[in-house]
Amino acid sequence: MKALLPTARNASVYTVVIGLAIVWVVFQLLNDNYLSARNLSNLLLQIAVLGTLAIGMVMVLVLGEIDLSVGAIAGVSAATLAILITQQGAPAWVAILAALGVGAAIGLLHGTIITAFGIPSFILTLAGLLVWQGVQLAVVGDGGQIPIRDEFVRAIASTYVTPAFGWVLAALVVLGAAAARVVGRRRRIRNGLAVQPVSNEVVAVAATAVFVGVVTWVLNSYFGVPWVFVLVLALMLGCSVLLGGTSFGRHMYAIGGNREAARRAGIRVKRTTIIVFVLISAIAALAGIIEASRQFSASNALGGGTLQLNAIAAAVIGGTSLFGGRGRIYHALLGALVVGSVQNGLDLLGQPAAIKNIATGVILVIAVVVDALGRRRRIARGATD
């Protein structure tokens, strides 16, 4: 019963979903093609990189840290991938693992310096941005870009799941959601805890099924579910389980909420911080691989521009707090959808980049104000965060 009512925790999610609905309705009124299957499919391809970066950003923000270097890490990793494939003739899987490894190593370096010297992550990753952008420029070299001809790498961001397999995946998602509910319910009963009426559970699963069905149907009526969307969803699922279902994730929230309390509770704050920076950097490397796949090359501009600022914006717009301790992985996808939807809509209307940046900035300000108001409300109630 109470789980169906909006609580403080998910009220902000409704705000974001309503905001997204308004964006979609407005752009559809301005341009009939906006909500077409073709454009929605394009939208998902466009936000794959942004959404991936935002997933990592949610994780560092939950920890109470920030990473300004994810775009540059994506750029260096993409360059690594391209060099190994094109210049060294390495197989795709070797190059992909190496690119992810380069990202993880950069994160290890960042996390180690941040924890060893107690430097604010804001400053260290700002320095990292400069350093890794420089490395990217040097590695890519004078040509400005390194083409990638490997079929597998090119396929990552430009191929689609066949419609039939798309339905299989959709069915698996719904079955998984149902199974999770059944298991959770059984565990609550076994532990003598209150459970929701069965009807609520059925309605929730049915709603999931309808939602997943509609998304699959829309995408199948164009080319199908993009593989890269499946990849991003799988990453989201994995990170959600890590944050919400393991003690490691619990410790991340604890550190973001009250670092000193976490330390006194015996949580290894430094180790956790380092691991999170390794994770976000590896995720940034994955984003770099996806972007290289989209561009069929690694350029010296990959990951530059407003991309990583938009990743922070997406995480915060989706509902993750800049003050640490609050945020969910799905906020990344929600926020990336909002940012991507606005930019895609303005593109369709032929608006220049200037307008897109201004619009994204205004939405970010709104999201941050909502976050700050929520924080002020919590402090007024006596919280100390």
Next chain:
Amino acid sequence: MPTVTPETGGRAFEPGLRPTLELSKVTKRYGQVAALTDVDFSVSAGEVVALVGDNGAGKSTLVKAIAGTHRIDGGEIRVDGHPASISSPKDATALGIETVYQDLALCDNLDVTANLFLGRERRRAKSALLDSEGMESQAKAIIADLAAHLPTLDKPVSALSGGQRQAIAVSRAALWGSRVVLLDEPTAALGVAQTAMVYDLVRKLRDRGLAVVVISHNMADVFAVADRIVVLRLGRNAGEFDPKTARPDQVVAAITGSDAIGDVA
């Protein structure tokens, strides 16, 4: 109803045996400053001892020594009669000693259950996943056992009042402390009703067979809950009182070092 004590084990309460926690001739120096000099202190199972003293009397230093945040320079700590070395908070918790800090050390963004199990989360068998349901059920049991007045356990604790937050911190100590619970100024920021609730919680801890130490400035606190009052002054023992027979002004005299009361030990 599941049992509420964790693996550390709920012991049968046997009063009158040797003290659960015993400190003798404890000394602690910060550089040239002697924070504690030859301090003796003990607390037994099923007993509430109030540790009182003015600012700088050494109360906090003594608590930190017991809680493992500071190491003592001299003297001996015995737990259940056995010499114990407490050099980190982990050592203290391993000995069944829990501390409720004045700032409570709660994570406001986490719910009640998560705070009770902070850093000691339970996992499902053969899996890295949290046993959320098991933890919630255990949290419910301890809270019911202490009759702590808390609303739902799945709300972030930022939504709770000062007294409720204190109740969570005390419940956490009760959940994990198998021997000793230290409470640092537990009523400092509370109103009248909430203070009474904390007194109740302290008595329940005692009735569970724990040795309870309450650090306080507040004479009302001390006389309301303590079975014994230990006074520190300038880092030394400055008297011990039975609240049933002593008067508050005698204790205050011992705290301030006033000579008005001649018969202070």
